[in-house]
Amino acid sequence: MTIRSIDPDPRVLQLHDGAAALGLPSVGDVHVADLVHVRGELSDDDRQKLHSLLVDPLLQKGTWSTPTGRAVEIALLPGVTDTAADAVMAAAEMLDLSIEHASTGLRVEFEDRVDDTLVHAIAERLLMNPIIERSAMGTIEPTAAADEETQVAASVVPLRGLDDDGLAEVGVERALYLDPEELRVIRDHFESIGRDPTDVEIETLAQTWSEHCAHKTFRAIVHATEPGESSPRRRESLMKQLRSCTEEIDAPFVRSAFVGNAGVIEFAKGTTLALKAETHNHPSAVEPFGGANTGVGGVIRDVLGIAHKPIAVTDILCFGPTDLPLDDLPDGSLHPRRIEEGVIAGVADYGNKIGLPTVAGAILYDPAYTTNPLVFAGCIGTAPARRLHEGPDSGDRVIVLGGATGRDGIRGATFSSATMDATTGEVAGASVQIGDPIVEKLLIDVLVGAEDMYSAITDCGAGGLSSAVGEMAEGVGADVDLALVPRKYPGLEPWEVWLSEAQERMVVSVPPRGVSALAKRCEKAGVNWADIGSFTGDGILVVRNDGEKVAELDTAFLHDGRPQREMNATLPDPKRSGATSRTVEDPAATLLALLGHPNIASKAATIHRYDHEILGATVVRPLIGAASDGPADGVVLAAPTDTHGIAIGIGVNPWHGLHDPEGMAFNAVDEAVRNVVAVGADPDKIALLDNFSWGDPRRESTMGDLVAAVDGCCAAAFMFNAPFVSGKDSLNNEYVGADGERHAVPPTLVITAVGHVPDADRCVTPDLLTPGNVLMLIGSTETEFAGSHLDLVLGQPDDPGVAPAPDPDAAMHYRNLHAAMQAGLIVSCHDVSEGGLAVALAEMCIAGRLGATIEDLPHEDLATALFSESAGRLVVEVEERSVPAFLRIMDDDVFPLGHVSESGNLSLPGVDAIGVSDLADAFNSRATAVHAEDSTGDTK
Amino acid sequence: MSRVPAIVITGPGTNRDHDVATALEFAGADVRIVSSRAVVDNPRHLDEARVAVVAGGFSYADSLGAGRMLALDLTLGLGDRLENFVAQGRPLLGICNGFQVLSRTSLLPGSLGHNAQGEFDCRWVVLDRVERSNSVWTKGIDDPIHCPIAHGEGRYVHPDPESLAAAGQVALRYRSTNPNGSVNDIAGVSDPTGLVLGLMPHPENHIVLRQHPHHRRGGGGTSHLGLRIFETGVAHAKQL
Numbered sequence A: 001m002t003i004r005s006i007d008p009d010p011r012v013l014q015l016h017d018g019a020a021a022l023g024l025p026s027v028g029d030v031h032v033a034d035l036v037h038v039r040g041e042l043s044d045d046d047r048q049k050l051h052s053l054l055v056d057p058l059l060q061k062g063t064w065s066t067p068t069g070r071a072v073e074i075a076l077l078p079g080v081t082d083t084a085a086d087a088v089m090a091a092a093e094m095l096d097l098s099i100e101h102a103s104t105g106l107r108v109e110f111e112d113r114v115d116d117t118l119v120h121a122i123a124e125r126l127l128m129n130p131i132i133e134r135s136a137m138g139t140i141e142p143t144a145a146a147d148e149e150t151q152v153a154a155s156v157v158p159l160r161g162l163d164d165d166g167l168a169e170v171g172v173e174r175a176l177y178l179d180p181e182e183l184r185v186i187r188d189h190f191e192s193i194g195r196d197p198t199d200v201e202i203e204t205l206a207q208t209w210s211e212h213c214a215h216k217t218f219r220a221i222v223h224a225t226e227p228g229e230s231s232p233r234r235r236e237s238l239m240k241q242l243r244s245c246t247e248e249i250d251a252p253f254v255r256s257a258f259v260g261n262a263g264v265i266e267f268a269k270g271t272t273l274a275l276k277a278e279t280h281n282h283p284s285a286v287e288p289f290g291g292a293n294t295g296v297g298g299v300i301r302d303v304l305g306i307a308h309k310p311i312a313v314t315d316i317l318c319f320g321p322t323d324l325p326l327d328d329l330p331d332g333s334l335h336p337r338r339i340e341e342g343v344i345a346g347v348a349d350y351g352n353k354i355g356l357p358t359v360a361g362a363i364l365y366d367p368a369y370t371t372n373p374l375v376f377a378g379c380i381g382t383a384p385a386r387r388l389h390e391g392p393d394s395g396d397r398v399i400v401l402g403g404a405t406g407r408d409g410i411r412g413a414t415f416s417s418a419t420m421d422a423t424t425g426e427v428a429g430a431s432v433q434i435g436d437p438i439v440e441k442l443l444i445d446v447l448v449g450a451e452d453m454y455s456a457i458t459d460c461g462a463g464g465l466s467s468a469v470g471e472m473a474e475g476v477g478a479d480v481d482l483a484l485v486p487r488k489y490p491g492l493e494p495w496e497v498w499l500s501e502a503q504e505r506m507v508v509s510v511p512p513r514g515v516s517a518l519a520k521r522c523e524k525a526g527v528n529w530a531d532i533g534s535f536t537g538d539g540i541l542v543v544r545n546d547g548e549k550v551a552e553l554d555t556a557f558l559h560d561g562r563p564q565r566e567m568n569a570t571l572p573d574p575k576r577s578g579a580t581s582r583t584v585e586d587p588a589a590t591l592l593a594l595l596g597h598p599n600i601a602s603k604a605a606t607i608h609r610y611d612h613e614i615l616g617a618t619v620v621r622p623l624i625g626a627a628s629d630g631p632a633d634g635v636v637l638a639a640p641t642d643t644h645g646i647a648i649g650i651g652v653n654p655w656h657g658l659h660d661p662e663g664m665a666f667n668a669v670d671e672a673v674r675n676v677v678a679v680g681a682d683p684d685k686i687a688l689l690d691n692f693s694w695g696d697p698r699r700e701s702t703m704g705d706l707v708a709a710v711d712g713c714c715a716a717a718f719m720f721n722a723p724f725v726s727g728k729d730s731l732n733n734e735y736v737g738a739d740g741e742r743h744a745v746p747p748t749l750v751i752t753a754v755g756h757v758p759d760a761d762r763c764v765t766p767d768l769l770t771p772g773n774v775l776m777l778i779g780s781t782e783t784e785f786a787g788s789h790l791d792l793v794l795g796q797p798d799d800p801g802v803a804p805a806p807d808p809d810a811a812m813h814y815r816n817l818h819a820a821m822q823a824g825l826i827v828s829c830h831d832v833s834e835g836g837l838a839v840a841l842a843e844m845c846i847a848g849r850l851g852a853t854i855e856d857l858p859h860e861d862l863a864t865a866l867f868s869e870s871a872g873r874l875v876v877e878v879e880e881r882s883v884p885a886f887l888r889i890m891d892d893d894v895f896p897l898g899h900v901s902e903s904g905n906l907s908l909p910g911v912d913a914i915g916v917s918d919l920a921d922a923f924n925s926r927a928t929a930v931h932a933e934d935s936t937g938d939t940k
Numbered sequence B: 001m002s003r004v005p006a007i008v009i010t011g012p013g014t015n016r017d018h019d020v021a022t023a024l025e026f027a028g029a030d031v032r033i034v035s036s037r038a039v040v041d042n043p044r045h046l047d048e049a050r051v052a053v054v055a056g057g058f059s060y061a062d063s064l065g066a067g068r069m070l071a072l073d074l075t076l077g078l079g080d081r082l083e084n085f086v087a088q089g090r091p092l093l094g095i096c097n098g099f100q101v102l103s104r105t106s107l108l109p110g111s112l113g114h115n116a117q118g119e120f121d122c123r124w125v126v127l128d129r130v131e132r133s134n135s136v137w138t139k140g141i142d143d144p145i146h147c148p149i150a151h152g153e154g155r156y157v158h159p160d161p162e163s164l165a166a167a168g169q170v171a172l173r174y175r176s177t178n179p180n181g182s183v184n185d186i187a188g189v190s191d192p193t194g195l196v197l198g199l200m201p202h203p204e205n206h207i208v209l210r211q212h213p214h215h216r217r218g219g220g221g222t223s224h225l226g227l228r229i230f231e232t233g234v235a236h237a238k239q240l
Helices: A010-021 A044-054 A084-092 A117-126 A164-173 A180-192 A199-208 A238-249 A281-287 A288-304 A336-354 A412-416 A437-447 A464-472 A495-500 A512-525 A557-559 A589-596 A654-659 A661-678 A700-720 A789-794 A812-822 A836-848 A862-867 A882-891 A916-922 B019-027 B036-041 B068-077 B081-087 B097-103 B161-166 B227-238
Strands: A002-005 A029-037 A060-063 A071-076 A099-110 A133-137 A220-226 A233-235 A253-256 A264-267 A272-277 A307-317 A358-365 A373-386 A396-402 A456-459 A479-480 A505-510 A531-535 A540-545 A547-552 A566-570 A618-619 A635-637 A643-650 A685-695 A723-732 A732-735 A742-744 A749-757 A776-780 A828-831 A853-855 A874-878 A895-900 A905-907 B006-011 B027-034 B052-053 B092-095 B111-113 B122-127 B145-150 B155-157 B170-173 B184-188 B196-199
Touching: A010 A029, A010 A117, A010 A336, A010 A862, A060 A661, A071 A117, A084 A099, A084 B068, A117 A133, A164 A180, A164 B019, A180 A643, A199 A464, A199 A495, A199 A540, A199 A547, A220 A635, A238 A531, A238 A700, A238 A723, A253 A495, A253 A882, A264 A685, A264 A723, A272 A288, A272 A685, A272 A723, A272 A749, A281 A373, A281 B170, A288 A307, A288 A336, A288 A373, A288 A437, A288 A456, A307 A336, A307 A643, A307 A749, A336 A358, A336 A373, A336 A437, A358 A635, A358 A643, A358 A742, A358 A749, A373 A495, A373 A685, A373 A749, A396 A437, A396 B068, A437 A512, A464 A479, A464 A495, A464 A505, A464 A557, A479 A732, A495 A540, A495 A547, A505 A512, A505 A661, A512 A531, A540 A557, A540 A618, A547 A557, A547 B019, A557 A566, A557 B052, A566 A700, A589 A789, A589 A836, A589 A862, A589 A916, A643 A661, A654 A661, A654 A749, A654 A789, A661 A685, A661 A749, A661 A812, A661 A828, A685 A700, A700 A749, A700 A812, A742 B196, A776 A882, A789 A836, A789 A862, A812 A874, A812 A882, A828 A836, A836 A862, A836 A874, A836 A905, A874 A882, A874 A895, A895 A905, A895 B036, A905 A916, A905 B097, B006 B036, B006 B227, B019 B052, B027 B036, B036 B068, B052 B097, B052 B227, B068 B097, B092 B097, B155 B184, B161 B170, B161 B184, B170 B196
Parallel strands: A220 A566, A307 A358, A479 A540, A685 A723, A853 A905, B006 B027, B006 B052, B052 B092, B092 B196
Antiparallel strands: A002 A029, A002 A060, A029 A099, A071 A099, A071 A133, A220 A233, A253 A264, A264 A272, A272 A373, A307 A373, A396 A505, A396 A531, A456 A505, A479 A531, A540 A547, A618 A635, A635 A643, A643 A749, A685 A749, A732 A742, A776 A874, A776 A895, A828 A874, A853 A895, B111 B155, B122 B145, B122 B170, B170 B184, B184 B196
C-alpha cells in the first residue's frame, strides 16, 4: 500500500530546505509517500478493511498498485524495530485479518529530469541512515523478518599466556577500549583461576571497566604539575574532591549525593527531588535523532532508577556552525545542520511523547563541535520522602521490565569511551540505540506507586543487563539465565543479549513472594516482565545460556579488580592580569550583531517544538514577556496545587574555558546559581549537577584543564554553599582541525542549578514592566574580554587579555537580592552573561517591549561597560518609591543605570538610540519558526 | 451536593490524563482515570460516569495515524457503548489526541492533519467561543479562553466547514493566530447534539491564574481560565 497526503506533505518542505542548506541543486517537484508492505492471504473485503484502517479519506489517498516512476524508497534493515509495522499487526488482529508479516517504508518521488547522482545524494544526506536503513531506486524489497538462526553458544577467548601485543590484538578485535595494564590484570586473573574467559566474561569486564561506566579518569590518582613547577604533585581523584566538597558543605537538604542513579534532595519537607544530567555525545554524532532520543530516554530512566516520578527534562546542545560549507565538512561526519535537526527532533520526540515538559536548555555553536556535537540531557523527578532502597537481598528475584532485547546499542559503553574518527560511523554502527518513548511512558505508569514492591531498582543504560545486573549484584552475587530474556528477534549471541543497550528496560530485585503482585501490575499496564534469575548471596555473578554457564565472575574482581589508574596533568597557566579592552567602532551595530549571533539569538524555533506546558507546572517558561519572546534566566516549575516551586538554571561557557578553565568553571556555577536566584529561588537552597564534556585526558594539558575546572567547581560550590549532588563526564571528545592535528573540544562544563522557590506566585522575570521604574546593576564590571562573544563577533585580537574572574561578592549579592525579592521590591530582573550589559538590557527591552534610557555606565571604557562579560552581575527594575528600601537591603552596593522608558528605544550614553523593534528583529532573526505572534495579549 | 462522577479514558501513551483529572476535580467532579482496555473489559467504568474525557498524548504511539488505535478500542472494542453514553445525554470531551481519537469514530466530523508548518508546536493561543455553537461545554462562556496548544497534527480538515458552522457544530475558533492551518480557524467542533466536543488546545493546562504566561504582567484572569470549559461540562452533567 502506498499512501500519499492530499494536502502538501510537510516533509516535502523539509526536504527542499535541507537540500538547499546542503548546497544541492534544486530538485523541483517532489512527492513523499508512506509505504506499508503486508504479506498474507487477503480477500477484497480484507483489503478494503485494511485500506480504511491505513488511509484517512479526508487527508490521504492510498493505493495497492505498485507505484512506478522516478523514485527512491527507504526501508529499515532487517532486525530494526518497526513500530508502525507492529501496529499494523496489532490492528489486523483486532480486525480479524490474517497477516503474516508487515513492514513499512518511505517513498520519495522525483521528476524524471533529476539524475541518479542527485537522488542518491538526497537519499544519503537527507533521508536515510545506513546504520538502520537501506534504500533502493524505484521500488524496494519489503523488509523481511530477521533470519531465524539457532541459538548461538558463547565462545572462549584465549587470553592466558598472551604478551602485550597479543592482548592488544584481542583488545582491538573485540573493540574493548581497555588499557594495556587492565588487559594484563584480566589475563593474570584468568591465569590464576586456570581457564580462559568466555566472550561474555571479557565483554562484561570491558563494559564494567569502561571509561563510561567506571569513570576511570575521575577516579584516577592525579599527578599534577602546577605552572612554574618542574615536578608533579600527587592529588586525590577528582571524584573524591567533588564528593568531599559536598560533604564539607553539609547542606541539610541533601539526601543522597554521588551514589546510585541520581542525586536526591529534600527542599520541602516530605517531598524529595531526584536530579540527574547525562551526556549522549557519541551516539548523537553518528545517528542524531536516535542518539538524542535515547539520551533523553536514558536520563529519565536514571530518575526512575532512584524511585522518583520524572517531572521535567532539560537539554543543552552544542553543534558545529549550521552554515558550514560542504567542502569544509570532514569525511565521515554528518553536516551540523543535519545533526542539529536530528538532535532537536530526537529530544522533542522523546519528551513530547513520554509526556514530560522539556524546559531549561541552551544551544551553543562552535566549529569545534562539527564532528563532536554535544548533547546533555537532564531530568528531574519527585517522590514522597521515603528511605532509599537498600537491596537487593539474597534470594530476591532478578526481574527485567519493559522492552525486548535486540542487537541495538551493542558496546555503547565502550564506544562512548572511544575517540571519534572518520570510520567511527561504520565501526560503531551497532552502537546506535532505538528509542520508544511510549514503552518508557508505560514503565513510568508501572513503577510510580510501586516503590514498596521491590528492594532495589536500576535502569538498563550503557552496558545493558551486564551493567544493571552486574552493579546490583556487587557483593551479593546473582545467577541469571539469558534464555529467559525476551528478545526482539532470534539469532542473538549470548554476549549480545547481555550487553545489548536495547532501550526502555529496568531491572528490579523483588522478594519471591512479591513477584506475582508486580507481574499483575505490569500486565495491567501492558508492560512486559521477565524473571531471569535470583540474587544469590555468594558474591559470584553467574550468567547462563539455557542452563549452561557462559560467565562466572567474582563480583569483587569485577568491581574492585581494576587497577587504580594514575594520570598526569599539566595545569594551565591562565593569564589573570593585564586587561586589554576593545575598540568598538559602531556599538549600536555591534549590539545588533550580538543579538543575532547564533549563541545569543532567540531559540524560539526550537523551544516551540518542545512541549513545555504538559503537567501544568511550568510557571516561568523559557520564553517570557509581553510578546512571549524574551529569554528567561531560569525556568520555574510548580504544580497547580503547590505553593512553592523549583527553579532550574544552566551555566555554561566553553569560550571562557579556552582561556581559563578554572575561572570558567567557577563562573559556570555562578551563572547557574544566578539564573535560579534571578527567578526567585532561595540562594541557600540550591543543589548543583556537573557535566564535563572534555577531550582525551591522556593528553596532559587536557587533563590539566579538567583538574583546574574541578578546582573551580569546588571553590564556587563552597562560596555559594551549593553542593554538587550528581555529575557525569564524557571524555575523548576530539576532532581533527584544519591543521590536520587532533584537538579537544573546548572545555565544555555544563552546570545545572536546582533551587527552591518559596512562593511560586511571585516569580520574577526579565521583562521590563513600567516606564519610569529605575534600573540598577548588581556586581562589578571589569575589562574581561577573553572568550567573550564580542570577540566571536568582531574577531579576537592577538592579546585577548583576561577572561572573567570569579566575583567574591556574588554570594552575598544574591542573598541580598533574594531578600529584596521576598520583600516584593524587584519588578524585573535579568542576569548579565554572553554579550555583556548591552545584551542584557536589550533582552529586557525586548521582553517588555519597552525602552530604557541609560544615563550612567558602570565603567569609563565604553566597550567594557557595554560588552565585557564580568561575572556575578544582574540588572534589576525597581519602582522609584522602593529604591531606598532596596538600597538598604543591598547595603548600597548597586550601580544606578537609568530608567525604563516609553520611548520605544534603548538609549545608551555615547551610542545612537536603537529601536526596541530593531532589537527584537535582530534577536528573532534566526527564529524562523516563529510564524505566529503571541496573541494571549497584555491585558493589563 | 455530591460530586459528579467523571472518567478520563486513556490508551497506552496518553500523557495529559492527570492534567485533565486535576481540571475535572477543580471543576467539582469525582474522577477516575481508566485505560480503554480496562473499559473494554469492564464497561461499568463508562456506564457509571456522567462525564467522560478522552485525554491527550500519543496513544499507541500514533501508530497508523494519530488516534487510530485508541479509536479502534472505543468502537470495535466497546461496541455501541460510547454512542449510548452520549445518547443518554452525558457530555463527552476529546482533547488533542482525544479529539483525534473521536474524529476517527463516527462521533465527531472532520479530520486532523499535520500542522501546516510541518512541525510540532507548543504555544499559548486565544480561543473564541462561537456564538451559535450548540456545545454544552461552552454554554455561557463569554470571554475568550486562553490556553496552550501542544501538537504536531492539529490542522482541522472538513469538506464543508460553512454548513458545519450553520449547524452550530463549530464550538471554538482561534483568535488572530491560527497555529496549524485549521480550516476557518476552527479549534473545536461538536457533534450534532452538542454533547460531544473535540478540541486541539489544552484548557486543562490553564486552571490556576499563575499558569498564564502574562500572569506577572496582569494578563489572564479568572474569566479566561481553561477551567471554565470543565466547569461548564461538569455543571451540565450535574443536572442529569
